[in-house]
Amino acid sequence: MSTDRAYSLSLALPDWAAALEDTPRRCAGDLDRMRFVIDLARRNVETGSGGPFGAAIFSRPDGRLLALGVNSVLRLKSSLLHAEMHAILRAQARLGRHGLRAPDVPEYELFASCEPCAMCLGGILWSGVRRLVCAAPSASARAIGFDEGPVDAASYDYLVGAGIEVVRSVLAEEATAVIQRYAALGGTIYNG
Amino acid sequence: MSTDRAYSLSLALPDWAAALEDTPRRCAGDLDRMRFVIDLARRNVETGSGGPFGAAIFSRPDGRLLALGVNSVLRLKSSLLHAEMHAILRAQARLGRHGLRAPDVPEYELFASCEPCAMCLGGILWSGVRRLVCAAPSASARAIGFDEGPVDAASYDYLVGAGIEVVRSVLAEEATAVIQRYAALGGTIYNG
Numbered sequence: 001m002s003t004d005r006a007y008s009l010s011l012a013l014p015d016w017a018a019a020l021e022d023t024p025r026r027c028a029g030d031l032d033r034m035r036f037v038i039d040l041a042r043r044n045v046e047t048g049s050g051g052p053f054g055a056a057i058f059s060r061p062d063g064r065l066l067a068l069g070v071n072s073v074l075r076l077k078s079s080l081l082h083a084e085m086h087a088i089l090r091a092q093a094r095l096g097r098h099g100l101r102a103p104d105v106p107e108y109e110l111f112a113s114c115e116p117c118a119m120c121l122g123g124i125l126w127s128g129v130r131r132l133v134c135a136a137p138s139a140s141a142r143a144i145g146f147d148e149g150p151v152d153a154a155s156y157d158y159l160v161g162a163g164i165e166v167v168r169s170v171l172a173e174e175a176t177a178v179i180q181r182y183a184a185l186g187g188t189i190y191n192g
Numbered sequence: 193m194s195t196d197r198a199y200s201l202s203l204a205l206p207d208w209a210a211a212l213e214d215t216p217r218r219c220a221g222d223l224d225r226m227r228f229v230i231d232l233a234r235r236n237v238e239t240g241s242g243g244p245f246g247a248a249i250f251s252r253p254d255g256r257l258l259a260l261g262v263n264s265v266l267r268l269k270s271s272l273l274h275a276e277m278h279a280i281l282r283a284q285a286r287l288g289r290h291g292l293r294a295p296d297v298p299e300y301e302l303f304a305s306c307e308p309c310a311m312c313l314g315g316i317l318w319s320g321v322r323r324l325v326c327a328a329p330s331a332s333a334r335a336i337g338f339d340e341g342p343v344d345a346a347s348y349d350y351l352v353g354a355g356i357e358v359v360r361s362v363l364a365e366e367a368t369a370v371i372q373r374y375a376a377l378g379g380t381i382y383n384g
Contacts, residue, residue, distance in 0.1 A: 007285040011199040077290045079318040080272075080281060089272060093199040098269045098382065118350075119314025122341045126271040126311060126383050149314045150350035158310075158342035190290065191318050 010076050011089050014049040017070055021090075026063040033058055033111045034135055034171045036065075041083070041113040041178045044070040045185065051146075052182035053114050055083040057091045057100070060107040060131060067091035073190050084112050084120040088127045100128030109133065113175045114141050115168060118149030121159065131165040135175030144183035147191055202268050203281050206241040209262055213282075218255040225250055225303045226327055226363045228257075233275070233305040233370045236262040237377065243338075244374035245306050247275035249283045249292070252299040252323060259283035265382050276304050276312040280319045292320030301325065305367045306333050307360065310341030313351065323357040327367030336375035339383055 013021060017040065027033040033056070040054025051071035058065055069086025073079055087110065091100060100108045109131035110124060115138040124132055138148045156166050205213060209232065219225040225248070232246025243263035250257055261278025265271055279302065283292060292300045301323035302316060307330040316324055330340045348358050 007203040007282050009201040009203055009281055009285065011201055073290050077288060078281060078284055079290050079320065080277060080315055085272060089201055089270060090199050092270055093201065096269060098265050098271050117314055117318075118347070119311055119318060122309055122311025122314055123272055125339070125341050126309075128271065147317070147354070149317050150347045152346075154344075155310070155342045162339070 009078060011086065011093060012076070013068070013090075014044070014047065014070065014075070016043055016047060017049075017068060021065065021068050025065050027058060027065070028063055030133060030167070030170055033063060034113075034133065037068075037111045037113045038135060038171060038175050038178060040068060040070050041175065042181075045178060045182045045187065050075050051187065051190070052179045053083040053112070055087040055110060055112045057087050057108050057110050057129060060109045062106070066108060067094050074188060079191065080119070082117060082120050084110060084116050085123050088123055088129075092127075099126075101130065102128070107131070114138070114179065115148075115151070117147075118151050118155070121151060121155050125159055125162055125164070129164065131167070132159065133167045133170055135169070135171045136179055137169065137172060137176075140172075140176040140179045144179060145189040201270060203278065203285060204268070205260070205282075206236070206239065206262065206267070208235055208239060209241075209260060213257065213260050217257050219250060219257070220255055222325060222359070222362055225255060226305075226325065229260075229303040229305045230327055230363060230367045230370060232260060232262050233367065234373075237370060237374045237379065242267050243379065243382070244371045245275040245304070247279040247302060247304045249279050249300050249302050249321065252301045254298070258300060259286055266380060271383065272311070274309065274312050276302065276308050277315050280315055280321075284319075291318075293322065294320070299323070306330070306371065307340075307343070309339075310343050310347070313343060313347050317351055317354055317356070321356065323359070324351065325359045325362055327361070327363045328371055329361065329364060329368075332364075332368040332371045336371060337381040
């Protein structure tokens with residue numbers, strides 16, 4: 001009866017990022033994990049593979065990298081492929097399950113090089129991660145023309161109420177510098 | 193160097209929904225468009241293919257169906273595959289572009305059988321649709337245990353401020369009945 005077009009959304013990483021994800025790694029603490037994520041954002045800008053945002057999901061107890069994401073809106077032609085969504089989708093694909101919170105897996109945490117937009121905050125809420133750690137403030141993204149959507153203190157409170165620990169402003173200046181570098185290079189503001 | 197796992201996210205529809213999308217159709221006005229979307233939600237429940245939510249994207253001027261989505265969180269193993277996100281991803285895949293707002297395409301509008309959660313409201317903001325029409329209130333989803341995330345009047349105001357027309361409560365009772373039917377059948381509440 002049906003010819004279902006059977007669309008799929010590619011979640012492919014740029015080659016340089018795939019090589020990073022393919023290398024087993026553990027990042028010991030918050031600073032190491034955030035440095036890794038800011039480096040993703042920086043390479044995404046410098047190689048021209050996307051916007052100035054990176055994210056990664058780590059096993060909380062031992063810092064093992066589960067999956068990473070980089071802003072891929074233009075590269076993969078999807079307005080939903082912000083770095084956080086990219087990392088969540090790759091993590092769920094890797095585990096073959098719709099949520100990252102289950103008795104038989106470790107707790108997972110998401111590191112983001114910039115505070116998430118409204119969509120990503122909601123996506124994080126449903127993802128099953130137990131902790132969110134952010135670097136640059138939303139204001140840094142807004143300052144170069146990106147829209148962040150309806151996000152306020154109550155948005156973060158909601159995550160906390162759902163049992164997700166939230167930590168903000170970890171290495172914020174380094175992450176903001178990457179965002180400013182993108183603007184200086186004339187990077188596309190795809191949803192201003 | 194890299195073996196990039198090249199994950200992809202299947203956006204496949206259930207067979208019955210693919211058959212509907214494959215049939216060229218125009219829905220004349222808001223009520224016809226919403227009846228189509230509520231029917232998607234109903235079939236998703238009755239066939240057991242997912243949660244009680246449907247969405248579709250139509251060309252605003254002539255009501256031509258561009259793409260549809262049904263809640264696919266459990267079927268396709270992704271917490272991000274709410275009906276609205278599914279429809280947006282399929283629409284962008286069909287057009288091969290990251291946004292639905294461009295000089296060379298008609299204005300598009302998204303119909304949702306229930307008011308969107310926080311993630312989907314953000315996703316709609318970035319999608320490029322010019323109009324959002326909703327049926328059941330969020331309260332109907334919350335009443336059976338679904339979490340909707342941080343959404344309030346200001347969230348909708350933000351969309352309006354971004355140039356997206358918002359219409360709510362179109363055929364709300366019919367859509368609420370589908371949500372209640374899902375609960376009566378013992379449907380899984382995947383992010384309660």
